Amino acid sequence: MTSGLHHITAITRKIQANVDFYCGFLGLRLVKRTGGFEDAAQLHLFYGDAVAGPGSLVTFLAWEDGSPGRVGHGAASEIAFAIQPDAIGFWLTRALQFGVAATGPATEFAEPVLRLIDPDGVIVKLVGTSAVEPGAAWPVRGIEARDAITRLRAATLLSEQPQQTADFLTRHAGFRVSATEGTITRLTSESGQGIDVRDASGFWPAAPGTGAIDHVALRMADRAAVEAQATELKSSGDDTINMHDRKYFYSLYVREPAGCLIELASDGPGFAIDEPLETLGDQLFIPEHFHLRPQDIVPMLPQFALPGEPRTIYRDLSFVHRIHEPDAGDGSTLVLLHGTGGNEASLLPFARKIAPSSTLLGLRGRATEEGVARFFRRFGPRDFDQKDIVAEAEAFAAFIEDAKQAYGIDEMRLRFAGYSNGANFLAATIMLHPGVVREAMLLRPMPVQSDPPKADLSGTRIQMVIGSDDPAAGESEILAKQLRDRGARITLTRVAGDHNLSDEDVTAGTAGFV
Numbered sequence: 001m002t003s004g005l006h007h008i009t010a011i012t013r014k015i016q017a018n019v020d021f022y023c024g025f026l027g028l029r030l031v032k033r034t035g036g037f038e039d040a041a042q043l044h045l046f047y048g049d050a051v052a053g054p055g056s057l058v059t060f061l062a063w064e065d066g067s068p069g070r071v072g073h074g075a076a077s078e079i080a081f082a083i084q085p086d087a088i089g090f091w092l093t094r095a096l097q098f099g100v101a102a103t104g105p106a107t108e109f110a111e112p113v114l115r116l117i118d119p120d121g122v123i124v125k126l127v128g129t130s131a132v133e134p135g136a137a138w139p140v141r142g143i144e145a146r147d148a149i150t151r152l153r154a155a156t157l158l159s160e161q162p163q164q165t166a167d168f169l170t171r172h173a174g175f176r177v178s179a180t181e182g183t184i185t186r187l188t189s190e191s192g193q194g195i196d197v198r199d200a201s202g203f204w205p206a207a208p209g210t211g212a213i214d215h216v217a218l219r220m221a222d223r224a225a226v227e228a229q230a231t232e233l234k235s236s237g238d239d240t241i242n243m244h245d246r247k248y249f250y251s252l253y254v255r256e257p258a259g260c261l262i263e264l265a266s267d268g269p270g271f272a273i274d275e276p277l278e279t280l281g282d283q284l285f286i287p288e289h290f291h292l293r294p295q296d297i298v299p300m301l302p303q304f305a306l307p308g309e310p311r312t313i314y315r316d317l318s319f320v321h322r323i324h325e326p327d328a329g330d331g332s333t334l335v336l337l338h339g340t341g342g343n344e345a346s347l348l349p350f351a352r353k354i355a356p357s358s359t360l361l362g363l364r365g366r367a368t369e370e371g372v373a374r375f376f377r378r379f380g381p382r383d384f385d386q387k388d389i390v391a392e393a394e395a396f397a398a399f400i401e402d403a404k405q406a407y408g409i410d411e412m413r414l415r416f417a418g419y420s421n422g423a424n425f426l427a428a429t430i431m432l433h434p435g436v437v438r439e440a441m442l443l444r445p446m447p448v449q450s451d452p453p454k455a456d457l458s459g460t461r462i463q464m465v466i467g468s469d470d471p472a473a474g475e476s477e478i479l480a481k482q483l484r485d486r487g488a489r490i491t492l493t494r495v496a497g498d499h500n501l502s503d504e505d506v507t508a509g510t511a512g513f514v
Contacts, residue, residue, distance in 0.1 A: 002221035003174030004191030005152045006249070006265040007046070007057035008079050009217065010122055011069065013210035015043060015062045016304045016311065017119035022047045022058065024307040025098050026081070026124075026149055027140035030281040032271050036061060037246060040290040041300040041345065049135035049150045052271040052280060054219050054249075055191060056135045056151050061214065064302050064345075065320050065364075068121075069212025071158070073200035074259030076213040078123040078156035080113075082193075085128030087147040088112045094142075109179055109186055120211035127153040131192040152193055154186075155216045157260050158200035164257035165197050172229050173218040173264065191219070205259075215253065217263035223250040229264050247287070248273065299324050299348035299360070315406040318399050320364040323407070324348050330357035332413040335400070337363055337422025339444075341372040347419060350501060354441075354509035358415070361403065365421070366392065375425035376448070384448045393429040397436045416440040417509070419501065424448045427479055430462070431455045431486065441465065441509055444499050446475035447482060458487035463512035465505055467497045 012018040022028050031052035036042035042061055049056035058079060071077045083091065088105050091114055095102035101117040105128075112128040126149070135150035159165040166185055169175040175187035175195060183199040195216070206212065220226045226243075230252050233241055242253045251265040275283050284301070286292055303324060305311035312323050322344040334355045336347040344362040351360050365375035367388065376392050377385035404411055416437050418426040423445035430437045434455045441463045462483060466476045477492070484490045491512060495504035 002219050002225070002267060003189035004055050004193040004219045005155060005189070005195075006054045006217040006219045006263070006267075007048075007059055008076065008152065008155055008213060009059045009061065009215050009263075010079070010120070010213045011063050011066070011208070011210050012060045012120050013063060013066055013068075014119060015045070015060075015064065015302045016314070018060055018062075019045070019304050019306065021100075021118050022060075023140075025094070025100060027138060027143040028056075028058070028149065029138035030306060031057070032248065032281055032285065033283070034285040035287060035290070035292075035297055035301065037244065037287050040286055040292055040297050043301045046271070046281075048271075050138040051136045051277065053135050053151075054265070054267045055193060058152070062302055063210050064322070066210045069209025070204070070207035071212065072204045072206035073158045073160045075158060075206035076155050076216050076260065077158050077198070078125055078154075078196075079213065080125040080127050080153040080155065081149045082129050082132040082134070082151045082153040083126050083149055084134075084146060085112060085130065088114055088126070088128050090147045091126050109181055122211055122213065125153070129153060131188075133192065154194040154196055155213075156184075156196045156198055157216065157258075158198050158203060158206070159256075159258035159260065160199075160201050160203075161258040162197045162199045165260065168256040168262075169195055169197075169218075172233070173262075175218075189219075215261035215263050217251065217265045220264050220266050222266050222268060226250050226252055226264050226266050247285070295352065296349050299352040300345040312407070315402075317402050317406065318395055319366060320344055321403075322348070322360075322362045324352070324360040324362070326352075326357050326359065328357060329359055330413075331410055332358040332415065333361055333407075333409045334358040335361045335363065335403075335414070335416045337375060337416070337418035337426055338365065338373070339420030339422055340369070340374050342419075342422075343373055347417065347422075350506065350509070351417060353506045354417075354512075355415075359407075359409075361407075361409075363396075363399075365425075366395070374421050376421075376428075384450075386450055389425070389428050389448060390432060392425070393432045396425070396429055397433040400436055414438070417443065418445070419443040420445075420499065427483065428452070430457065430460060430483065430488070434460070441512055442479075443501060443505060443509075444470055444472065444476070445479055446472045447479040452482055455486050457483060460488040461491075462488050463491045463493060463508075465493045465495060465508050465512075467499055468494050469496075469498045472499065 028047040031048045032046040104114040105112045114126045116124045137145045137148035178188040179186045240255045249265045338346040344364040365373040367374045377388040423442040
């Protein structure tokens with residue numbers, strides 16, 4: 001029976017820092033970049049050895065600016081990589097050079113262990129061992145092949161039922177108990193890789209989120225082996241099984257008795273089935289079952305650069321934001337403000353269609369209503385918090401000034417687009433802070449200020465796009481008059497449809513932003 005670790009999957013909050021750590025510091029190869037199989041707008045990165053071999057892989061789902069998770073029972077708590085025993089000194093020195101938090105070395109199960117902390121707080125162990133056969137090292141400047149990480153060593157599971165967890169892994173994944181140290185039982189596989197089951201009785205339960213390990217995947221020889229385990233699990237009454245074709249491997253997900261999510265994954269067909277091994281990881285794969293065009297999803301995925309590539313350095317500004325660079329830019333910047341319930345990525349696909357050569361800067365509103373983001377509070381459907389509008393407009397104006405400096409934005413080529421709540425907020429900002437917004441597209445807007453201030457908006461150009469069947473269309477016209485009375489140049493465009501955006505809005509936006 002093929003056994004061992006296939007991959008370990010965790011969740012990251014900042015994808016660029018994650019790439020820098022796993023590729024730049026640890027020296028792993030980026031072997032695949034995909035949209036998520038459950039959510040195509042969630043970036044999923046796979047790191048591994050030079051040939052993306054099963055047992056070398058660690059993967060990360062990107063939850064940009066997501067809430068932190070919590071380590072606890074019912075989940076994995078550590079990722080361990082195998083290195084040569086005499087490479088511990090090299091990695092301790094490298095950690096000091098790179099400013100990576102490290103403790104040790106210490107001895108665990110007669111092996112030297114150096115503990116590191118990744119940018120999201122995940123514990124990463126480097127274990128000096130000869131028990132695991134090395135994989136194919138990926139050449140990285142500053143890391144000799146003899147020091148390189150090539151395989152996973154182990155994963156640590158926190159369990160309130162350690163005996164039942166161990167029995168499950170023995171029965172369904174080909175592991176066997178090989179040693180015990182304190183509250184930790186080590187199970188070893190045919191490959192020499194292990195799982196450490198730690199008795200976590202009395203701990204708090206795990207909670208999903210960034211910095212948490214989502215699941216541990218264990219090796220199966222092929223799809224038939226996965227299906228055989230599914231049959232056995234079902235026959236024993238387990239109803240937690242989910243079967244999936246992940247293109248690069250076939251797998252099932254199941255909760256072991258203590259609640260840890262375990263994936264049983266086939267070795268094949270492998271990651272080189274849709275791109276050459278030499279360029280593995282260069283292409284973005286979008287799962288076919290979403291039936292999405294790349295232009296509809298790619299702009300929503302966070303961009304990143306591999307070590308040595310040009311990159312945008314994100315600054316810690318007052319609004320959560322996302323930058324999307326075009327393939328060939330013209331020096332212009334388009335700032336995007338989403339509607340109620342959206343986020344910093346919501347308008348990126350629309351904006352990329354109407355402004356293919358612009359740098360896109362998407363913002364997330366800082367007010368929340370029943371858990372969804374908005375740009376200002378409201379007390380009811382037509383009762384808007386006037387003080388919050390004023391305060392957030394002032395903060396937004398300050399953000400724009402800071403962003404100009406932080407990202408080198410040319411204010412003469414700066415434009416804005418907002419939809420629904422974002423459009424309402426943009427209109428209020430235009431009147432509260434004349435000059436901050438000189439050119440804007442307002443999609444499905446309505447007035448929200450009870451007493452808009454007098455302002456000189458001469459030189460301000462605004463395109464308003466109204467849905468012919470939108471219940472708020474009449475209020476959009478009231479807003480247009482408010483802005484026109486203050487000297488703004490208004491172009492009012494009506495498109496077929498209601499409050500939702502459509503392809504007609506793309507046509508209108510493209511024409512308006514020429």
